[in-house]
Amino acid sequence: MSSFVRKRVTIKDIAQAADVAPSTVTRALQGSVRVRPATRERIGAIAQELGYVPNRAARTLVKRSSGLIGLVIPDMTNPFFAALARGIETEAAKHDMRIVINDTLAQESAERAAVRLFLELDVDGLLVPMARCPQDYYDKLASPVPIVHVNRPDARYHVSCDRVGGSLDIMRHLIELGHRQIGFVRGPTPPPGREPKMQAYRQVLMENGLDYNPDLIFAFDGTIKSADRIADRLVHLSPMPSAVFAWNDISAIALIHALHTRGLSVPKDLSIAGHDDIELSRLVNPALTTVAWPMYELGQHAVRSLLRVTQGLEPQQPDLPKPKLVVRASTGSPKAAR
Amino acid sequence: MSSFVRKRVTIKDIAQAADVAPSTVTRALQGSVRVRPATRERIGAIAQELGYVPNRAARTLVKRSSGLIGLVIPDMTNPFFAALARGIETEAAKHDMRIVINDTLAQESAERAAVRLFLELDVDGLLVPMARCPQDYYDKLASPVPIVHVNRPDARYHVSCDRVGGSLDIMRHLIELGHRQIGFVRGPTPPPGREPKMQAYRQVLMENGLDYNPDLIFAFDGTIKSADRIADRLVHLSPMPSAVFAWNDISAIALIHALHTRGLSVPKDLSIAGHDDIELSRLVNPALTTVAWPMYELGQHAVRSLLRVTQGLEPQQPDLPKPKLVVRASTGSPKAAR
DNA sequence: GGTCACAATACAAACGTTTGCACACTGTCC
């Protein structure tokens, strides 16, 4: 009764129905010239009628290529990665490649599992944006498939855009507005040494003769609760910083909300800047000052690079649009300056 | 030089290195009892050392099962589906199943392509939340793998929660607040006949002796621009509705923003309610009145149902938490009533 | 009418695993 117990239709079934050899069926289905048009059409019709679906496992086995690209997404919840995925998907479609996605919940173990699964699936290439595993892990993999990273300049193959410039812009923007006490919200478990935002934060402080104060550094773990705790610490600080540069837009928006519930107004009492420019950042109130990254383009280039590597070519570093400071309503002059 | 041209390590390589037959290697790697512990360990060590990764294509071929579940996600951009995916992933992990995801950009053609890809991959089951293709398409598929839908009660196998109740609650909430002119924002190309929110909208109007006015129906196509256009139409309406029930939270948030830029205040001038209760809805200003759906649980149950069907059992309809009205700050009494 | 070229099709091997069955080896019992 249930339909799914039905046996799969194979090429042999078609061959039998069409009274030809299996090899003729493959060639016909692939549009090979070596088969008579009449035969080809007949076979096509029969395949259609029988509801034939080719078996990728078998094909992969003999062709030693699955036609698949594995995409390891850190966090589906974050709309930041959606744009990247879109770029990847559209570009992949142009080259007849299919994308399979695996979510890692931003956990190292899940990232490993995802990579492993894709290797098992014999993907033609692996795309790993914002990898969490140490580079060491990927180096040791010695995998038979090329891996292209996004935003990891220490990887063998990678597509990256300027990771510091946007943050410098944000910080300088805050300084220009007159802020001198600026807080910084770090992301969850940043890999040591790879914290460009923090770098930019310190650099701009230094440029302006300001001291680095560890009390103004807050750790965001990705949850709303954590933003709430940061707000708590923030309001009890004295002097309270007049501006905060947050890890990403989500944390910035959550922080603004947490401050509002504590009776503080943004940007009147405190300026908040984010990073990523997700779609919603324009829509919240106050609209968020942030940095826009060319995620879509990064995704496209990642696929192109991957394909070049697949063909044994060296990927060319594309000239991507630079990250761009987007000034909106969540930043303003500090209170005292008014 | 490039690492990815290296030949794959196969079971035969291990067999040769360990001086046993390939079959022994498989059995050892699967932890079969029929192989001596010493041999098993030796083989395990060699496999490790050689960096062996099993070939899923080959395994799938002979076992006629890939251990994969295909998940067709309509729109990765929408955080609404992230919760669902999370539920699905955690539950699947419990049963040693891996999830592969494909994004359809909410397009019918892409949905077909995704389903097709998964069939080619020989997935053990297919999960299709909020399918866009007509049910007819799935019925005709006669696929050899079970397909479980989410929120499509007319499908052979499906997991659904009450699709009308929450919308009724929203509408009654607006009525209770005193609203009589209520607008409705439809989703992008709703499949005919499957528009429970619209149903609820009309039902509550009728319950309260209010006329259905087509001028108060707006079409949202998923883009921010579209929300902007709706706002435009809205403000030029006279009388302007005092409340709007929007298709989802994204459209509601975008609409609120568009109204703000036109000098209108929510909920003072206009009440807006959404649907889905995405995480950000709590964080925007004003916080959004909306309906929370048990997406995570739906995802879990979807996997459980799928596995039951795989085993030839009838899935049991779970008792899911009901959708829940969440009243926040974006709805209030109409202006005139103040 | 025999040879030739060429198109269309068939044959068979291969891809990397799994698994039923056969086989070899060990030690135990009569």
Next chain:
DNA sequence: GGACAGTGTGCAAACGTTTGTATTGTGACC
């Protein structure tokens, strides 16, 4: 010491496809 379990290992077939090579069939040419 020979039959007998019982355990560990090897052999070979199978999964569904692709593809290099062999084979057949067709017609043209001398």
